[in-house]
Amino acid sequence: MKNTIHVERAIKRITQADLAEAVGVSRQTINALEASKYVPSVVLALKIARYFDKPVEAIFELEKED
Amino acid sequence: MKNTIHVERAIKRITQADLAEAVGVSRQTINALEASKYVPSVVLALKIARYFDKPVEAIFELEKED
DNA sequence: CTTAAATGTAAAGTTTGCTTTACATTTGAA
DNA sequence: TTCAAATGTAAAGCAAACTTTACATTTAAG
Numbered sequence: 312m313k314n315t316i317h318v319e320r321a322i323k324r325i326t327q328a329d330l331a332e333a334v335g336v337s338r339q340t341i342n343a344l345e346a347s348k349y350v351p352s353v354v355l356a357l358k359i360a361r362y363f364d365k366p367v368e369a370i371f372e373l374e375k376e377d
Numbered sequence: 378m379k380n381t382i383h384v385e386r387a388i389k390r391i392t393q394a395d396l397a398e399a400v401g402v403s404r405q406t407i408n409a410l411e412a413s414k415y416v417p418s419v420v421l422a423l424k425i426a427r428y429f430d431k432p433v434e435a436i437f438e439l440e441k442e443d
Numbered sequence: 444c445t446t447a448a449a450t451g452t453a454a455a456g457t458t459t460g461c462t463t464t465a466c467a468t469t470t471g472a473a
Numbered sequence: 474t475t476c477a478a479a480t481g482t483a484a485a486g487c488a489a490a491c492t493t494t495a496c497a498t499t500t501a502a503g
Contacts, residue, residue, distance in 0.1 A: 312420050326449060340491055342451065349490055352460085353422035353433065354378050354443050360434075367419065367433040368426075377420050392479060406461055408481065415460055418490085 314371045317345045319363045334358040380437045383411045385429045400424040 320330055327345070331338040336355060344351055351359070353367075360367045386396055393407040400407075402421060410417055417425070419433075426433045 328449080337492060338450090339452085339493085343491085346451080350418045350420050352416045352490075353419045353437050354416050354439065355490090356419035356422070357434070357437065357439050358443075361439070368423070371419050371423065373420065373423050373427070377424075394479080403462055404480090405463085405482085409461085412481080418460070421460090 312350050312371065312377050313347060313374060314344065316341070316359065316370065319365070319370060323363070330359070330362065333362050378416050378437065378443050379413060379440060380410065382407070382425065382436065385431070385436060386411075389429070396425070396428065399428050 316330070320327070327341045328338045331341045334341075334355065335358070340355075343349060351371075356367050356371050360370050363370065382396070386393070391399075393411070394404045397404045397407045400421065401424070406421075409415060417437075422433050422437050426436050429436065
């Protein structure tokens with residue numbers, strides 16, 4: 312599983328803390344997601360995708376090992 | 378969080394066990410998802426969506442309480 | 444350079460996804 | 474009606490998501 316949260320965030324010029332607050336999780340959760348330290352729930356993925364106004368698939372991509 | 382796995386499965390006329398095997402989880406996991414007993418990871422959601430050839434958003438929908 | 448904001452990281456704790464085993468109930472085809 | 478397949482459900486256990494607190498490092502603006 313890889314994601315482009317870092318990129319989307321750069322485009323919108325938003326901090327990890329901003330995104331965290333917008334989707335209702337802790338800043339560390341966003342940081343860990345960007346570092347691929349774990350896989351989010353589909354609820355969180357949907358909220359992040361909705362925030363960036365893109366489909367889930369545009370931000371979260373399956374890899375072979377998934 | 379609600380999902381339409383049951384419906385998609387009915388359209389394709391597949392059993393819970395078939396879907397489970399196709400996406401690499403146990404049959405009980407699919408059963409529990411259909412019963413909304415829990416929220417899947419985005420990896421599992423992506424696999425299910427891909428299996429049904431639809432976007433994640435077409436199968437998994439956020440509700441107010443999410 | 445200095446300082447504040449942003450990011451990285453870590454540890455301990457709680458909750459929840461998902462598994463396995465096991466059994467009961469429902470459904471559908473012969 | 475009978476028998477098998479499909480579904481529902483439950484409990485115990487493990488792994489992973491996510492939280493809070495706390496601190497160190499990097500980045501950027503003045």
